[in-house]
Amino acid sequence: MPPAPQRPAAPAGTAGLPATTARVLDLVASGAVSSRADLVRELGLAASTVSARVQELVDQGLLAEDGEGTSRGGRRPRLLRIPDDGAVALAADLGSHHVRLGAVGLTGGVHDVEEHAANLAEGPAATLGLLVERLRVLAERQRAAGRTVRGLGVGFPGPVDTVTGRVVAPSRMPGWHLFALRDRLAEQLGLPVLVDNDANVMALGEHRTALPSLRHLVLVKAGRGIGSGVISHGQLYRGAGGAAGDISHVRVEAAAERPCSCGNIGCLETVASGAALVAALRERGLPVDGAADVLRLVQDGEPQATTLVRQAGRHIGTVLSVVVNFFNPQAVVLGGALAEAEPLVAAVRGMLYERCLPMATSDLTITASTTGPDAGLLGAGHAALREPAAS
Amino acid sequence: MPPAPQRPAAPAGTAGLPATTARVLDLVASGAVSSRADLVRELGLAASTVSARVQELVDQGLLAEDGEGTSRGGRRPRLLRIPDDGAVALAADLGSHHVRLGAVGLTGGVHDVEEHAANLAEGPAATLGLLVERLRVLAERQRAAGRTVRGLGVGFPGPVDTVTGRVVAPSRMPGWHLFALRDRLAEQLGLPVLVDNDANVMALGEHRTALPSLRHLVLVKAGRGIGSGVISHGQLYRGAGGAAGDISHVRVEAAAERPCSCGNIGCLETVASGAALVAALRERGLPVDGAADVLRLVQDGEPQATTLVRQAGRHIGTVLSVVVNFFNPQAVVLGGALAEAEPLVAAVRGMLYERCLPMATSDLTITASTTGPDAGLLGAGHAALREPAAS
């Protein structure tokens, strides 16, 4: 018996492309290459292979030739470009207190970004209502602008079983455990949906749009919570049980016996997360309500906030130093609201250079996310455009 | 210009087998499978593919049919076995104060193991002399026993550039920096040689002989020093610069400001390595000279030694808890001399179960090496038998 079709006949698109073909698209979309010869150099494949892959993509309309470039002493290269024919994926980046939405195109652009307050702790029902409503409007707007909507990618701030598309035991968010987020959204929107952890989609976004040539990188999302996404051998690394990338529930000295939402004590999260900083600043009488407020105070030069954020960076750096020695990545990328605070980035850098082995840091890039607040949307959208649709 | 032949014409052997073919051999050698049908189930490949691969191997004499098994309700399977035709690789496991040698066969057996005292700190010349002398005798003995020597695998207790086969900046071993260990040995023995870090070869040994079906595991070698080898997606993970797997130079609270051989302070190594335990026990007036002596004291129930070893296990467990949350492996395997001390294993287990996320430990195996002191030899030998010879 063939599996029941879970979704309306998906438009033939980028979904389910072979690995090499997808890499060609990513490299062109990111601007890292602009001709077949560039691809040969970047991919290390035979020219004939690259030529064949490019031809396929051109035939499918996923890639277009766009005039000629400048000669480097021989024949001029024929430039390649992603035709912005309007294929987009909707993308949703869920946070514990907000949802950010947008439509991501093949070229890596994000259209019609919007952000709404939402409290995920109130359970799936309320959030889902808002989400579906806004996504329908967003989809309609894309179609009105002549763009085809190919799917939806969602980043969720907690563990996700990517095989079933269900949320797994998120802390501080009662009612979400085993909620079939993917299937509910797919039903209500009539689109193929992909759901993954927020740090994972952010790692994908950074890797695919900013650093596609790197093989091993760690993205740390420092917002209200702390998460990380791992790219290994150019691919998202999930570990044995899909739980890889947690650095939030590691015990740090400074957190002593503070109880954590995970049920343990002394976790990094209790001293270095946005939520912890908000609590600490409120105790000191400062009017803050979220990680964004903390960031604002830091940017205004408020001394207590700056000290706390720098201290948080040190704690994160302490934990990351173990990760860097062990995993030896090419880059550590800091994302999330707090990564926009320079003192945090500086503290992480300092800690890593002080504590890690020279062999691990000599070729290590440590940087704040270059794609800013849209990194999660980009990753979720890209993944939805590229992955086999039903996953 | 073709590359100059670096070594005498290598005998056609298992060297440089395609990945799938090598996996077939590993699975049969480890006893995990015993028929083509088993291979189909284990590898998830089409029966026709498995059949073709097996046929190739049988034709090459690397695999043999060995009668029939018992029926499971249909035709009896034709059993497969590795013919012990006597193809072996020499293997050398170098420690800072000893070298262990043996010959590893395709079936996973180790012949003629011997161990000699040697002080690597005296520089490469002295060690190399002993090594080459003993290896020549060992090779001769293999040939006299009718076995073919196909190569040499070496585990070195420090960083190794596996591309060039050179030692890189090992601490406490002056004279070894950039020493071309692989090429020197290859010249003097006339064999293809493979050199890698000792923890890496040990991880390979454990993975290939005991746990070949696992995709992600971490092996910790706790001997005089502390190292780790990482298997990710079934393959050795080296990281961006080949430095992956270090857990020894992570700062731990209890080590305070103790200076470490790496030039930093407060490293795990200064409180949990065999060298550190030896120093601590000597300070207390106990006559110990190496990790083996420490182990003996523990097994004799000496209280101070037991306390120290348990404490060392806690420190190692503390660092490993970060690794387990981040990397989410299927197994943590403890090897090296100290792993034979039950209190250390128990302490690591306790620490991991206490500190890690339930999601990371629910399906995690934490165990001492099942291959014992020969794990390193097995890994080095296996690697030498399987890898493209000149690497």
Add this chain to the structure above:
DNA sequence: GCTCTTCCTTCGGATGCCGAAGAAAGAGCG
């Protein structure tokens, strides 16, 4: 003795890669 299961092989075909050869189109130089 019949059917169903299990094990394994044979055959044709798809995919993805490669290298050799060469065509197209420029730069540089005498």
Add this chain to the structure above:
DNA sequence: CGCTCTTTCTTCGGCATCCGAAGGAAGAGC
């Protein structure tokens, strides 16, 4: 201006690895 060298890209034949369909061989169970 014409010649050569460089760069870019395509065409073509070939190889390696995998697949699925079909079927043969040999058992268990009724």
